[in-house]
Amino acid sequence: MEILDERYSKLGVMVKNALVNDCELERHFLLLQNVFLFKDDMIFSFYHFFFHVLDSNRSWSVQTSLTSHLQDTIADAYPKLYNKATVDLKENWQLSADPVVVCQKINIQYKIEWPINIIIRDEDVQMYSYLFQFILKIKWALYTLNNLSFTELQPKKSTAPLARSTKKLVILRFGLVNIFSNIQHYILGHVFSELSLKFKRSFENAYGLESVTRAHADFIRSLHRVCHEFQERERDGYGFCLLLLLVKKLATMWRTIGNVAASEVDLCEKTYWKCHSKMEPIINPTGFCL
Numbered sequence: 001m002e003i004l005d006e007r008y009s010k011l012g013v014m015v016k017n018a019l020v021n022d023c024e025l026e027r028h029f030l031l032l033q034n035v036f037l038f039k040d041d042m043i044f045s046f047y048h049f050f051f052h053v054l055d056s057n058r059s060w061s062v063q064t065s066l067t068s069h070l071q072d073t074i075a076d077a078y079p080k081l082y083n084k085a086t087v088d089l090k091e092n093w094q095l096s097a098d099p100v101v102v103c104q105k106i107n108i109q110y111k112i113e114w115p116i117n118i119i120i121r122d123e124d125v126q127m128y129s130y131l132f133q134f135i136l137k138i139k140w141a142l143y144t145l146n147n148l149s150f151t152e153l154q155p156k157k158s159t160a161p162l163a164r165s166t167k168k169l170v171i172l173r174f175g176l177v178n179i180f181s182n183i184q185h186y187i188l189g190h191v192f193s194e195l196s197l198k199f200k201r202s203f204e205n206a207y208g209l210e211s212v213t214r215a216h217a218d219f220i221r222s223l224h225r226v227c228h229e230f231q232e233r234e235r236d237g238y239g240f241c242l243l244l245l246l247v248k249k250l251a252t253m254w255r256t257i258g259n260v261a262a263s264e265v266d267l268c269e270k271t272y273w274k275c276h277s278k279m280e281p282i283i284n285p286t287g288f289c290l
Contacts, residue, residue: 013207015209016208016212027078028120031081032120035085037135063087067085067087071086084111086108087106088108088109089105130227135188138183141247144248145251148254153169165265172268172269172272180247186283242275246275
């Protein structure tokens with residue numbers, strides 16, 4: 001029995017080495033993290049191009065343009081794999097004026113062939129897609145907030161003091177930038193880094209097909225679980241989705257400041273602080289453990 005176990009173990013190591021050396025398994029893992037999980041912000045130019053498309057209301061050949069842009073972005077790093085990644089947009093995406101909704105209508109298709117699809121299964125790719133859309137919303141919020149120009153509130157040469165409501169909008173913008181930056185750090189810093197380290201150790205200790213598959217499945221499932229719970233968590237109605245709504249409302253008020261009622265600004269300010277108090281213990285934990 002010991003001889004059989006030893007031979008099985010050696011065979012498993014041979015299979016793992018073949019997947020790594022001949023099939024570039026680790027390159028597939030890294031590409032998935034770079035593209036779907038925004039690792040190292042490699043696809044920065046791609047998602048900024050996508051947000052620009054949303055702002056400009058373009059509809060012609062968008063899917064083709066996005067695929068081309070994505071592949072150009074990752075081609076140098078993945079010359080053998082880049083053309084396996086394509087962008088898929090649901091047909092009715094342009095009917096929505098809500099950018100958050102559109103973020104849920106874009107997806108990255110990644111063609112995985114045998115034998116890699118034994119390790120990276122369809123259900124794993126679905127979880128990667130969910131995570132891509134979730135992180136994309138965080139990136140959209142920060143992009144939108146950082147592109148609000150102060151000259152839209154008051155011309156550069158103006159010396160008049162800012163109105164009370166205008167000052168509150170400026171403070172609200174800084175507050176939202178701060179909380180979304182903290183959310184990004186929590187997800188891509190705390191959670192992703194911790195789980196990536198666990199995955200790396202598990203993969204290094206894996207001795208065969210089954211243990212390699214399990215190591216990857218545990219990684220993506222754990223990350224999906226944490227992000228899903230975070231996105232869906234609503235504490236007395238104040239959570240991630242409401243923060244996204246605040247970003248949309250702020251952007252609208254910022255660009256139509258002359259027509260904004262003071263009561264509307266006050267309500268947004270009050271809502272922000274309630275969201276902040278509910279989410280602060282989550283995104284800035286004193287002790288982090290998965």
